[in-house]
Amino acid sequence: MNTSTKDRTGIMLAPLPYPEDALEPQISAETLRYHHGKHHQTYVNNLNMLIAETPYAHYSLDEIVMRSEGSIFNNAAQVWNHTFYFESLSPKQEAPSGEFLDVVLRDFGSMENLKSEMLRTAVSLFGSGWVWLACDKHHKLVVMPLQNAGNPLTHGMTPLLAIDVWEHAYYIDYRNRRADSVSALWDKINWRIVGERFRQAE
Ligand SMILES: [Fe+2]
Numbered sequence: 001m002n003t004s005t006k007d008r009t010g011i012m013l014a015p016l017p018y019p020e021d022a023l024e025p026q027i028s029a030e031t032l033r034y035h036h037g038k039h040h041q042t043y044v045n046n047l048n049m050l051i052a053e054t055p056y057a058h059y060s061l062d063e064i065v066m067r068s069e070g071s072i073f074n075n076a077a078q079v080w081n082h083t084f085y086f087e088s089l090s091p092k093q094e095a096p097s098g099e100f101l102d103v104v105l106r107d108f109g110s111m112e113n114l115k116s117e118m119l120r121t122a123v124s125l126f127g128s129g130w131v132w133l134a135c136d137k138h139h140k141l142v143v144m145p146l147q148n149a150g151n152p153l154t155h156g157m158t159p160l161l162a163i164d165v166w167e168h169a170y171y172i173d174y175r176n177r178r179a180d181s182v183s184a185l186w187d188k189i190n191w192r193i194v195g196e197r198f199r200q201a202e
Pocket of ligand 1: 035039082164166168169
């Protein structure tokens with residue numbers, strides 16, 4: 001039987017959780033169309049091509065991220081990171097729960113301090129990568145810069161929020177102004193989901 005394994009068990013592109021123009025004006029529809037429809041889709045396509053007829057074809061995306069390296073890791077983690085990133089945003093800003101806000105106050109002093117720390121980290125991250133808010137085994141919040149396709153899971157941390165600082169995430173709307181793009185994005189973070197991820201962290 002010549003059924004394509006890739007078609008039946010391949011990694012699928014997760015749909016955007018909102019329309020392409022839903023994050024305007026902070027993120028334009030054109031940026032989202034390229035970011036999700038071209039960049040994210042390309043990572044999915046590359047991953048499916050790389051894992052075809054390898055043991056990875058039978059793994060979940062999480063397992064591939066945790067167990068692979070090189071090109072397979074880079075593409076798998078970029079698929080994972082982008083799905084997580086798009087799900088971290090919301091057309092309407094969702095406020096953090098009181099419980100999560102207390103944790104932010106405990107570890108950063110204020111939401112404004114957390115924003116400053118993530119902005120500073122985004123600006124100082126050299127080249128392409130991600131700025132993460134993650135928590136450790138003791139549920140302490142940490143801001144982590146990770147280059148390229150880095151993901152906190154492979155560092156034993158639980159990801160809570162991802163900010164994409166690859167140029168493709170902001171160049172159409174903000175040209176070289178990475179800090180401005182992160183600052184604007186702050187108004188679109190879905191803190192309800194971030195808090196939920198924290199609550200479910202082991
Ligand atoms: Fe991206």
